[in-house]
Amino acid sequence: MINWILNIVFLVLLFCLPILYEYWVYKKHNNCQFRIFFLDKYGLSKFKISYLFWAFLLSLGLFALNILFVSLSTYFAINDLPDLSTSLAKEFLIAQILYSCFLLISAIAEEFFFRAYLTSYLGIWLATIVFALLHFSYGSYFEIIGAFILGLILAIVWKKKKNFYIVAIAHFLQNLYAILLLVYYLI
Numbered sequence: 001m002i003n004w005i006l007n008i009v010f011l012v013l014l015f016c017l018p019i020l021y022e023y024w025v026y027k028k029h030n031n032c033q034f035r036i037f038f039l040d041k042y043g044l045s046k047f048k049i050s051y052l053f054w055a056f057l058l059s060l061g062l063f064a065l066n067i068l069f070v071s072l073s074t075y076f077a078i079n080d081l082p083d084l085s086t087s088l089a090k091e092f093l094i095a096q097i098l099y100s101c102f103l104l105i106s107a108i109a110e111e112f113f114f115r116a117y118l119t120s121y122l123g124i125w126l127a128t129i130v131f132a133l134l135h136f137s138y139g140s141y142f143e144i145i146g147a148f149i150l151g152l153i154l155a156i157v158w159k160k161k162k163n164f165y166i167v168a169i170a171h172f173l174q175n176l177y178a179i180l181l182l183v184y185y186l187i
Contacts, residue, residue: 011109018117042116043164055169058157062150062174066181069149073142103179107172114151115158115167124155150174 022041110131118127132148154167161167 011105014113015109018113041120042112043158043162047165051163051165052169054161054163055166056173058153058166058170059173059177062153062170063177065149065153066146066174066178069146070181078142103175104172107175108168111154111158111164111168111171115154116164119155119158124152124159128152128155146178 114127114131118130121127122130128148128151131151132144135143135147150171154171157170158164158167
């Protein structure tokens with residue numbers, strides 16, 4: 001339970017620190033309304049239903065890539081996910097509601113910090129490397145590679161579209177697909 005609390009505190013910090021920094025920068029320059037400045041910069045303009053379509057399409061492409069990645073790594077016997085899936089599935093079965101909320105919160109916080117904020121300052125490659133390395137806590141090199149590929153694709157989409165909703169929803173769906181695949185793998 002302590003792990004869950006620490007993870008949620010970390011995600012809240014990932015979400016809040018860029019907002020505080022941008023507010024500080026805004027106050028320093030004070031050349032427009034903070035709300036307009038913030039919403040435009042981070043792709044949080046009005047939500048459109050078409051964003052769901054694009055996010056779903058992106059997540060299906062990521063899901064197909066995930067299946068290919070898992071299949072190839074299993075074929076070449078370099079997959080270390082069975083250990084990871086055992087521990088995640090036990091947690092998933094114990095706390096399904098908490099895990100669903102965590103998937104949503106983590107997708108929003110990670111996309112806001114890594115794509116909307118860090119990619120703007122560090123660029124696609126460096127932000128993606130940091131994103132991948134922070135997934136090392138799962139104890140799986142496979143997870144780091146997968147996080148790198150996911151992060152790279154989402155960063156490219158972010159740079160092209162500048163739309164937070166698309167990358168956040170796609171990230172959430174990708175997390176959901178990955179967890180369902182892990183649970184399916186055990187059953």
